[in-house]
Amino acid sequence: MLFTSYTFIGFVFLLFALYYTVPARWQWRLLLAAGYVFYLASGWKNCVFILVTTVSTYVLARRIGAYHMQQESYLKEHKKEMSREQRKDYKAGIKRRQRRLLLAGLLLNFGILAVLKYTNFAIHNVNLLLSAAGSARQVPTADLLLPLGISFYTFITMGYLIDVYRAKYPAEQSLGKLALFVSFFPQLVQGPINRFDDMKETLFSPHKPDRQEIAFGLERMLWGYFKKLVIADRMLTGVTAIVGDPQTYGGIYVFVGMMFYALQLYADFTGGIDITIGIAQVLGIRVKENFLRPYFSKNIAEYWRRWHISLGSWFTEYIFYPVSVCQPMLNLSRFSRKHLGDYVGKRMPVYMASLAVWFTTGIWHGASWNFVVWGLLNGLIIILSQECEPLYARFHRRFHVDGTFGYRLFQVVRTVLLMSSLRMLDCYRDVPLTFRMFGDMLLHSRPSQLFDGRLMSLGLTAADYGVLTAGTVVLVGASLLGRKGSVREMLSRKPAAVRWAAVYGLFLCTLVLGAYGVGYDSSQFIYNQF
Amino acid sequence: MRRKRMMAAVMAAIVVGSLAFLTRLLEPKYMGRIVEGALIAEYYQETTDHDVIFIGDCEVYENFSPITLWEEYGITSYIRGSAQQLIWQSYYLLEETLQYETPEVVVFNVLSMQYNEPQRESYNRMTLDGMRWSMSKVRDVLASMTEEENFLDYVFPLLRYHSRWSELTADDWTYLFHKDKVSHNGYYMRVDEKPAGTFPKPKKLGNYQFGDTAYAYLDKITGLCRENGIQLILIKAPSLYPAWYEEWDQQMEEYARDNQVPYINFLDLQEEVGLDFATDTYDGGLHLNLSGAEKLSRYFGKILQQEYGLEDHRQEADLAAVWQEKTEFYHQMQAQQEQELQEYGYIRKFSEEEE
Numbered sequence: 001m002l003f004t005s006y007t008f009i010g011f012v013f014l015l016f017a018l019y020y021t022v023p024a025r026w027q028w029r030l031l032l033a034a035g036y037v038f039y040l041a042s043g044w045k046n047c048v049f050i051l052v053t054t055v056s057t058y059v060l061a062r063r064i065g066a067y068h069m070q071q072e073s074y075l076k077e078h079k080k081e082m083s084r085e086q087r088k089d090y091k092a093g094i095k096r097r098q099r100r101l102l103l104a105g106l107l108l109n110f111g112i113l114a115v116l117k118y119t120n121f122a123i124h125n126v127n128l129l130l131s132a133a134g135s136a137r138q139v140p141t142a143d144l145l146l147p148l149g150i151s152f153y154t155f156i157t158m159g160y161l162i163d164v165y166r167a168k169y170p171a172e173q174s175l176g177k178l179a180l181f182v183s184f185f186p187q188l189v190q191g192p193i194n195r196f197d198d199m200k201e202t203l204f205s206p207h208k209p210d211r212q213e214i215a216f217g218l219e220r221m222l223w224g225y226f227k228k229l230v231i232a233d234r235m236l237t238g239v240t241a242i243v244g245d246p247q248t249y250g251g252i253y254v255f256v257g258m259m260f261y262a263l264q265l266y267a268d269f270t271g272g273i274d275i276t277i278g279i280a281q282v283l284g285i286r287v288k289e290n291f292l293r294p295y296f297s298k299n300i301a302e303y304w305r306r307w308h309i310s311l312g313s314w315f316t317e318y319i320f321y322p323v324s325v326c327q328p329m330l331n332l333s334r335f336s337r338k339h340l341g342d343y344v345g346k347r348m349p350v351y352m353a354s355l356a357v358w359f360t361t362g363i364w365h366g367a368s369w370n371f372v373v374w375g376l377l378n379g380l381i382i383i384l385s386q387e388c389e390p391l392y393a394r395f396h397r398r399f400h401v402d403g404t405f406g407y408r409l410f411q412v413v414r415t416v417l418l419m420s421s422l423r424m425l426d427c428y429r430d431v432p433l434t435f436r437m438f439g440d441m442l443l444h445s446r447p448s449q450l451f452d453g454r455l456m457s458l459g460l461t462a463a464d465y466g467v468l469t470a471g472t473v474v475l476v477g478a479s480l481l482g483r484k485g486s487v488r489e490m491l492s493r494k495p496a497a498v499r500w501a502a503v504y505g506l507f508l509c510t511l512v513l514g515a516y517g518v519g520y521d522s523s524q525f526i527y528n529q530f
Numbered sequence: 531m532r533r534k535r536m537m538a539a540v541m542a543a544i545v546v547g548s549l550a551f552l553t554r555l556l557e558p559k560y561m562g563r564i565v566e567g568a569l570i571a572e573y574y575q576e577t578t579d580h581d582v583i584f585i586g587d588c589e590v591y592e593n594f595s596p597i598t599l600w601e602e603y604g605i606t607s608y609i610r611g612s613a614q615q616l617i618w619q620s621y622y623l624l625e626e627t628l629q630y631e632t633p634e635v636v637v638f639n640v641l642s643m644q645y646n647e648p649q650r651e652s653y654n655r656m657t658l659d660g661m662r663w664s665m666s667k668v669r670d671v672l673a674s675m676t677e678e679e680n681f682l683d684y685v686f687p688l689l690r691y692h693s694r695w696s697e698l699t700a701d702d703w704t705y706l707f708h709k710d711k712v713s714h715n716g717y718y719m720r721v722d723e724k725p726a727g728t729f730p731k732p733k734k735l736g737n738y739q740f741g742d743t744a745y746a747y748l749d750k751i752t753g754l755c756r757e758n759g760i761q762l763i764l765i766k767a768p769s770l771y772p773a774w775y776e777e778w779d780q781q782m783e784e785y786a787r788d789n790q791v792p793y794i795n796f797l798d799l800q801e802e803v804g805l806d807f808a809t810d811t812y813d814g815g816l817h818l819n820l821s822g823a824e825k826l827s828r829y830f831g832k833i834l835q836q837e838y839g840l841e842d843h844r845q846e847a848d849l850a851a852v853w854q855e856k857t858e859f860y861h862q863m864q865a866q867q868e869q870e871l872q873e874y875g876y877i878r879k880f881s882e883e884e885e
Contacts, residue, residue: 517692
């Protein structure tokens with residue numbers, strides 16, 4: 001059930017109606033049922049996997065939580081008779097048992113994800129090695145289904161399990177409520193990767209209809225559909241034409257494709273998240289923002305703090321911190337300090353953990369080398385930029401440009417170009433081809449090629465270019481306005497007629513200018529694939 | 531409170547008005563070179579009943595002239611046909627027609643028996659958009675939709691045609707609130723000539739058996755006519771292309787025999803009809819031109835009159851007045867097409883040169 005299908009829109013509006021009709025205490029159960037109806041629409045076999053993940057996480061988290069409680073009450077009860085050593089031993093024993101349970105959960109669920117998502121990638125690489133070794137033998141690829149949103153719900157549940165293990169909050173006692181947290185349908189296909197402690201209150205509490213919140217939610221959904229249908233899906237035609245025919249579209253067209261894809265991805269992903277957050281808001285549920293005007297970032301590190309925020313924070317919390325303080329990393333740090341000096345020794349664990357995070361980020365996005373290289377390049381640029389900070393500092397001491405509009409603009413343009421260049425790996429999905437096209441863009445880029453007629457052969461008409469230009473202006477305008485606060489709240493303070501005209505205008509634009517229906521290939525949201 | 535209500539009413543009016551306006555503006559008008567999409571809707575302008583209803587595809591609406599049937603025999607008729615009209619579409623159009631009138635004879639052209647599944651969205655739209663909403667239309671849409679189509683696109687045509695905003699022409703504005711009459715009781719007139727040439731050799735088919743769905747709808751057509759006391763006549767129009775295989779013909783003969791309905795294959799009666807494919811077709815033998823359609827109608831009219839006893843209504847004043855108007859329009863269009871043909875060598879409306 002695509003977010004852009006009539007079925008989905010009908011489903012969501014039926015749910016809205018039912019949600020505020022049923023007794024409030026039944027609302028979360030209704031959402032759970034809706035989540036599974038939505039999931040079943042993607043195939044009943046998929047449900048088996050999400051159920052296994054939900055039930056295993058529920059059981060293990062409760063067991064881990066029970067150990068926390070057991071430890072607490074035991075230590076309280078035997079406070080006086082236990083020595084410090086005994087208490088430490090007891091805690092270590094409990095921790096061992098909890099760790100075993102945590103490991104079981106991580107192995108099972110990341111195992112399912114790894115098998116379903118990465119088996120064929122592994123087989124493909126084995127086959128490449130066999131070919132390189134001159135063997136005619138090839139391992140056949142496996143016919144595996146990839147359940148909808150598996151990368152998202154696996155990260156959501158494992159984050160929860162780790163949090164319970166860390167005693168950040170107690171384990172959820174209700175299987176139904178945990179199942180709702182995992183299967184909350186707006187977030188299933190492309191996130192955000194929500195945390196249980198952020199969601200439990202808002203997700204399970206009864207909600208009364210709030211006209212203002214419902215209006216804001218509907219407006220947010222509409223804005224998401226505008227971005228997806230008017231901009232992203234229209235841009236898709238041009239991107240597909242350029243990427244699909246590298247022979248014809250080299251030189252400056254690689255740059256055009258790169259910028260088209262940057263815009264398409266942004267409109268597609270943020271549009272999807274707008275729909276997600278909008279649906280949740282209509283239901284009275286608060287979902288954290290996943291984007292904060294990322295293309296206005298001054299550098300890549302900041303960009304990643306503002307793009308797909310929930311994924312970045314998940315990796316930071318559950319991979320970066322544990323990896324940088326794990327025993328082998330501390331040993332490596334000690335070794336480096338001894339043999340390579342304090343400077344390297346201090347940075348070694350951080351950089352190794354960073355690279356681990358970026359490798360995982362890459363492979364999470366897709367089971368292919370282009371994503372791995374993309375992830376690692378992101379990490380390398382961030383590390384390089386950190387290493388160059390003394391240089392920047394010297395530059396700024398000499399030239400007082402920091403904080404000026406021109407320099408800020410330069411930083412923003414640099415971020416956009418850097419990120420768009422890296423995204424070419426995602427676009428061409430072939431590492432050597434991407435580097436070749438990147439070289440072609442730099443070495444054979446003649447802007448005059450833009451006027452040789454090929455621009456009009458990308459499947460986009462002059463009218464399409466007009467819509468894309470206007471759409472981009474609206475998008476950038478809304479982002480600039482958004483720096484001062486929520487655009488919808490600003491709009492709500494205007495006279496009702498102005499607000500209504502703006503919303504209805506946006507609705508008509510989406511309805512008429514949207515790239516949907518017969519004659520258009522209905523396109524999935526790009527992040528659905530991850 | 532009152533002000534709020536007023537504002538809500540104004541907003542609702544703007545929403546309904548703007549959506550209705552956009553729908554009208556963006557829907558194809560079929561007033562230019564392709565008029566086939568306008569044929570189905572013209573039926574609802576009819577004020578009198580008909581003796582004969584033709585149902586089928588282009589082989590009926592381009593090959594039979596109801597005006598000739600009237601002028602020669604006083605038979606009133608209407609063609610409910612559209613481009614590549616599939617058999618279930620013919621059935622549902624007949625079902626709908628019977629809500630308005632009960633003819634004495636229904637003529638069904640069997641070429642569409644070759645299709646067992648929905649074919650093309652663009653043809654579906656030309657047939658279905660013009661139909662008035664009824665349960666027949668609902669069932670017709672559901673039976674006709676290809677995989678890419680959605681029922682809602684029929685309910686709200688704006689969802690289908692929204693992308694036409696960048697292709698709007700002067701016609702879209704001219705015919706925003708009215709449409710010209712393009713057919714003569716469903717007949718699509720062409721006076722130009724293009725002699726039949728050679729056709730590609732018919733492809734050998736893996737299976738010549740008509741599909742179950744096609745047969746099921748043929749049964750439904752037969753049943754519906756029987757229930758309503760209507761004489762059904764199955765025909766195969768004398769179009770030379772696309773190929774009508776011998777195996778198909780045998781199946782139709784067998785069906786007609788088993789169900790006791792007449793079946794006339796006009797391909798075998800070209801001489802008797804007097805057709806000359808050097809002068810009686812406008813597109814090289816696929817469809818008849820006016821001269822061919824009139825010859826075929828004269829021949830078929832005689833059958834209708836002699837074998838099925840259809841009465842001559844020319845003396846009925848009310849009917850004669852209605853048909854007088856139709857006849858004038860027919861001859862006026864004929865004269866205009868002939869004049870253009872003489873002046874330009876082509877009919878302007880249907881020529882690519884005029885685009």
